[in-house]
Amino acid sequence: MGIEGIGARVQRKEDKRFITGKGRYTDDMVVPGMKHAAFVRSPHAHAKIAGIDASAAEGMPGVIAVLNGKQLTDDGIGNLICGWMIHSKDGSPMNMGAWRPLADSTVRYVGDAVAIVVADTRSQARDAADAVVVDYEELPAIVDPVKALQDGAPQLHPEAKGNLIYDWEIGDGAATDKAIAEAAHVTELKIINNRLVPNPMEPRAALGHYDEAEDHYTCWTTSQNPHVARLVMSAFYNVAPENKLRVIAPDVGGGFGSKIYIYPEEIVCLWASKRTGVPVKWVCDRTEAFLTDAHGRDHVSTVKLAFDANNIVTGMKVDTIANLGAYMSLFSSSVPTYLYATLLSGQYNIPAIHANVRTVYTNTTPVDAYRGAGRPEATYLVERVMETAARELGVSPAELRRKNFVREFPHQTPVIMCYDAGDYDASLKAAMEAADYDGFPARRKEAESKGKKRGIGMSCYIEACGIAPSQAVGSLGAGVGLWESAEVRVNAVGTIEVLTGSHSHGQGHETTFAQLVAERFGVGLDSVSIVHGDTDKVQMGMGTYGSRSGAVGMSAIAKALDKVETKAKKIAAHLLEADEGDIVIENGELKVAGTDKTLPWFQMALAAYTAHNLPDGMEPGLKEGAFYDPSNFTFPAGCYICEVEVDPDTGKTEIIQFVAADDFGNIINPMIVEGQVHGGIAQGVGQAMLEAAHYDAETGQLITASYMDYTMPRADDLPSFQVSHQNTPCPGNPLGIKGCGEAGAIGSPPAVINAITDAIGTNKLDMPATPEKVWALLHSH
Amino acid sequence: MYATTYHKAKTVDEAVKLVGQSESGKFLSGGMSLLPTMKQRLAAPSDLVDLRHIPEMKGISVSGSEVKIGGAATHYEIKESAELAKACYGLHSMASVLGDPQVRYMGTIGGSLANNDPAADYPAAMLALDATIHTNARTLKASEFFAGLLETALEDDEIVTAVSFTAPEKSGYEKFRNPASRYAMCGVFVAKTGSEVRVGVTGAGADGVFSWDEAASALSSNFSADAIKDLAVDPGELLSDLHGSSEYRANLVKVMAKRAVESAR
Numbered sequence A: 001m002g003i004e005g006i007g008a009r010v011q012r013k014e015d016k017r018f019i020t021g022k023g024r025y026t027d028d029m030v031v032p033g034m035k036h037a038a039f040v041r042s043p044h045a046h047a048k049i050a051g052i053d054a055s056a057a058e059g060m061p062g063v064i065a066v067l068n069g070k071q072l073t074d075d076g077i078g079n080l081i082c083g084w085m086i087h088s089k090d091g092s093p094m095n096m097g098a099w100r101p102l103a104d105s106t107v108r109y110v111g112d113a114v115a116i117v118v119a120d121t122r123s124q125a126r127d128a129a130d131a132v133v134v135d136y137e138e139l140p141a142i143v144d145p146v147k148a149l150q151d152g153a154p155q156l157h158p159e160a161k162g163n164l165i166y167d168w169e170i171g172d173g174a175a176t177d178k179a180i181a182e183a184a185h186v187t188e189l190k191i192i193n194n195r196l197v198p199n200p201m202e203p204r205a206a207l208g209h210y211d212e213a214e215d216h217y218t219c220w221t222t223s224q225n226p227h228v229a230r231l232v233m234s235a236f237y238n239v240a241p242e243n244k245l246r247v248i249a250p251d252v253g254g255g256f257g258s259k260i261y262i263y264p265e266e267i268v269c270l271w272a273s274k275r276t277g278v279p280v281k282w283v284c285d286r287t288e289a290f291l292t293d294a295h296g297r298d299h300v301s302t303v304k305l306a307f308d309a310n311n312i313v314t315g316m317k318v319d320t321i322a323n324l325g326a327y328m329s330l331f332s333s334s335v336p337t338y339l340y341a342t343l344l345s346g347q348y349n350i351p352a353i354h355a356n357v358r359t360v361y362t363n364t365t366p367v368d369a370y371r372g373a374g375r376p377e378a379t380y381l382v383e384r385v386m387e388t389a390a391r392e393l394g395v396s397p398a399e400l401r402r403k404n405f406v407r408e409f410p411h412q413t414p415v416i417m418c419y420d421a422g423d424y425d426a427s428l429k430a431a432m433e434a435a436d437y438d439g440f441p442a443r444r445k446e447a448e449s450k451g452k453k454r455g456i457g458m459s460c461y462i463e464a465c466g467i468a469p470s471q472a473v474g475s476l477g478a479g480v481g482l483w484e485s486a487e488v489r490v491n492a493v494g495t496i497e498v499l500t501g502s503h504s505h506g507q508g509h510e511t512t513f514a515q516l517v518a519e520r521f522g523v524g525l526d527s528v529s530i531v532h533g534d535t536d537k538v539q540m541g542m543g544t545y546g547s548r549s550g551a552v553g554m555s556a557i558a559k560a561l562d563k564v565e566t567k568a569k570k571i572a573a574h575l576l577e578a579d580e581g582d583i584v585i586e587n588g589e590l591k592v593a594g595t596d597k598t599l600p601w602f603q604m605a606l607a608a609y610t611a612h613n614l615p616d617g618m619e620p621g622l623k624e625g626a627f628y629d630p631s632n633f634t635f636p637a638g639c640y641i642c643e644v645e646v647d648p649d650t651g652k653t654e655i656i657q658f659v660a661a662d663d664f665g666n667i668i669n670p671m672i673v674e675g676q677v678h679g680g681i682a683q684g685v686g687q688a689m690l691e692a693a694h695y696d697a698e699t700g701q702l703i704t705a706s707y708m709d710y711t712m713p714r715a716d717d718l719p720s721f722q723v724s725h726q727n728t729p730c731p732g733n734p735l736g737i738k739g740c741g742e743a744g745a746i747g748s749p750p751a752v753i754n755a756i757t758d759a760i761g762t763n764k765l766d767m768p769a770t771p772e773k774v775w776a777l778l779h780s781h
Numbered sequence B: 001m002y003a004t005t006y007h008k009a010k011t012v013d014e015a016v017k018l019v020g021q022s023e024s025g026k027f028l029s030g031g032m033s034l035l036p037t038m039k040q041r042l043a044a045p046s047d048l049v050d051l052r053h054i055p056e057m058k059g060i061s062v063s064g065s066e067v068k069i070g071g072a073a074t075h076y077e078i079k080e081s082a083e084l085a086k087a088c089y090g091l092h093s094m095a096s097v098l099g100d101p102q103v104r105y106m107g108t109i110g111g112s113l114a115n116n117d118p119a120a121d122y123p124a125a126m127l128a129l130d131a132t133i134h135t136n137a138r139t140l141k142a143s144e145f146f147a148g149l150l151e152t153a154l155e156d157d158e159i160v161t162a163v164s165f166t167a168p169e170k171s172g173y174e175k176f177r178n179p180a181s182r183y184a185m186c187g188v189f190v191a192k193t194g195s196e197v198r199v200g201v202t203g204a205g206a207d208g209v210f211s212w213d214e215a216a217s218a219l220s221s222n223f224s225a226d227a228i229k230d231l232a233v234d235p236g237e238l239l240s241d242l243h244g245s246s247e248y249r250a251n252l253v254k255v256m257a258k259r260a261v262e263s264a265r
């Protein structure tokens, strides 16, 4: 590693502009003649639209147009779709209901868009939106996913009888039932995974610009994957063909999954721009974000874990009901199936697993992938039932886990995944040492003497990142391939541009991707620029989610760098009159090994472009592209330990320490990785102790629609984290990277809940562990 | 947010006049309660008349045991005043846990009292200190001023210009924060002067701030946490919401009261 290469703790190149307020976000984009949009949204969770009267609104100051769903339908704009086909266990395809970008006959959740107002200013648009009179005929609403499946529940979509989207299974049911029947001990638990609101710092936004002269659309939007947005808008939503639609995702202030999806607003802004002849900008406010950004999690499960007389796990049976909200968002179907149930084996040898998953429609905001996407739900279930089993069996939680760890790789689980590498003992040991696990009983005693209740809990998580091998996901129903692309352009003076299909919205790609290049050619970070987020600049790419930009995105860059390196060496060998195999690249120079003959990098680049003296038959220039399709998922894993102290008088829990010991494979920039872990744990602690979306059971109103009621984690809710790494390189990709973006959010919730339940002596605690809940449990037994 | 017209008043009289002349004007102090409601489009005043630059409404004075705080004093000024911390520890400690630094720099005691949010901190202090609320038109006892959730005795054109009280011998404030908003889920202010003790409770009452008289009388003969350990508040009189049932709040009232007595100085 050089001082700026792989493994160097360099500061983030992008931070100067972010910290000094010079980032350029969608809302900063201004084009001549631009006007402003506001959406008319349903105040009801479920209603028929009997009529829309826009006459008053149309006459208001500054109003250019009020457009509705019928006009959108007449113009041929298509339904929003879910791009991952799941079949029920009876072989039938999932029951997808229609999602109109602007509802034209029925609204199905509070916030469902009904009409768009375009006006000179944002205030005028909002005033006019308030004046649009929609005649709603209210229908009964259902928000609880379990009740939504019951007879007599209000029905959302004619396509989905009984609100059931699919009834899916994985694993061997008979073998699992047998293991449970023959078990020496079975631990059973009901697990609720609370619904979360993603809350990226930057709310969503879209600016649609139709250029009539060119018959061409440009869409600036807050996207984690602009090419996917263009593909979907062109192929399914009928906005415009790909060559006539440019999607730009400039600086994006966080996504956590919620900006993967293509939402109604960007489609409608593009369409409205054509209809009105003016560029149309919409910026989401925080209340709209609460109501309309795809939510995360929302599972209700039961789990049975079977053990033999030696405390070896023999089987696991899971039943899950997952709430997908009012409509199927872009990848919603895959989250509670292939991103969830395939991880139920955890870090353990489990010979038989069976999971049944039913997904349901309810009158709530659509649910889709949110940091971790399915893996937090799996980890929470596995690690809570493991800890509970240890308590029931009267053995140490660490010992029970150790006894069942996978130690031989590759390891084929009964639920598709094949783990390629890992060392679960190493992270468990490191975490226990860092937490002084053995010293806990003394600390508990000490706390008791002060009237406090201490608890300690652990979580040994595994997750699957680097999504994903295209053929594999295709066979499982994915509508797209999940490879990544890169193009490396060496300029005539030797500076380098990397065009990547990944998209950075907080991950620091401008730094880490440049470090990869710096490592390879020994050039300074400053001479490497990363270009992303614009479909007109960058070749087709799949974007950033599922902790894939390191393992997949950087692997594509590495492949392109290989090609550049080969050509550069050929040029150098020619100019230095040496053998190609003797050329080495070091510190920005190409050298003939074992001699003092060198060629500076920039001279090689210049030679490539002057083309005065290139090897026979070589094309001028130095620019190479690559597509990389991973051969497997990657499997980051680790052990998290949380120690808490509960105040029995108020039920308030304080986190005393939080230890994270992770195996992320090779690491490009430890500082950025630690930051990802910190942020992930903050969100995991948020889920465990603070955050929950609550809907009113009768009216379907989102009660927690602002920060007055939705508790985001703040700095003083969190301890100083102790983070370490016990890395085993990933054998599946050229860089040995596993991925680190989601681990913190995946591994931490069960560690927190295991600690609190340890402190208060019960296993019956659901997230979020609010002071009231903890107090009530303490005083109920 | 709707468009509005901003005015900076130089005197109390001018402020009253400006609001009187406007179509649907409102006084503006820190804006920490008013601006969020405007952003959510729940309020749409035609005019905002800023009170923060009116000299007669500024400052904190302590002379002997008499304390007077201007209506435009910010939470930060109240927290930082060494004189006030000495005269009334409870109020100093209350201002230290009110909101966050940004809110403390901007928000004012006058704005908070006029707003009378059921989860705001000051109302408990005002009741326990038996404070006098001064307006441009009259003076009122705290017990006459608060009139239920978000309601006060103020007229539309009435301004809280100052607050005054006699410094207690000892006072303390303990607050259990709502995890989301960080307002009081329950805040208890105790003040003791001689054998007279008052206990103000905010955040918990179904009708807003209230005096817990039973605790006050128990404490007046024995100013210790022990004195209230067997008392109970009736959950039937308390608020129940997403963050805490009335039973939980009843528990918090007692726990916070005990802690306020213990921390009182």
Ligand SMILES: Cc1cc2nc3c(=O)[nH]c(=O)nc-3n(C[C@H](O)[C@H](O)[C@H](O)COP(=O)(O)OP(=O)(O)OC[C@H]3O[C@@H](n4cnc5c(N)ncnc54)[C@H](O)[C@@H]3O)c2cc1C
Residues within 6 Å of the ligand: B026, B027, B028, B029, B030, B031, B032, B033, B034, B035, B036, B051, B071, B072, B097, B098, B099, B100, B103, B106, B107, B108, B109, B110, B111, B112, B114, B115, B117, B119, B120, B121, B122, B154, B158, B159, B160, B161, B181, B182, B183, B184
């Ligand atoms: C994030 C956040 C956290 C907060 N946390 C807390 C907390 O923990 N505890 C707490 O108590 N409060 C909290 N607050 C509220 C804060 O204390 C406000 O400052 C206060 O409630 C209102 O004061 P203001 O000066 O900002 O008034 P403004 O918002 O300007 O005005 C509020 C209302 O009072 C009227 N008004 C203003 N001044 C006067 C006056 N002098 N006379 C008559 N009418 C007037 C206005 O017309 C308006 O109706 C919080 C606020 C925020 C934004």
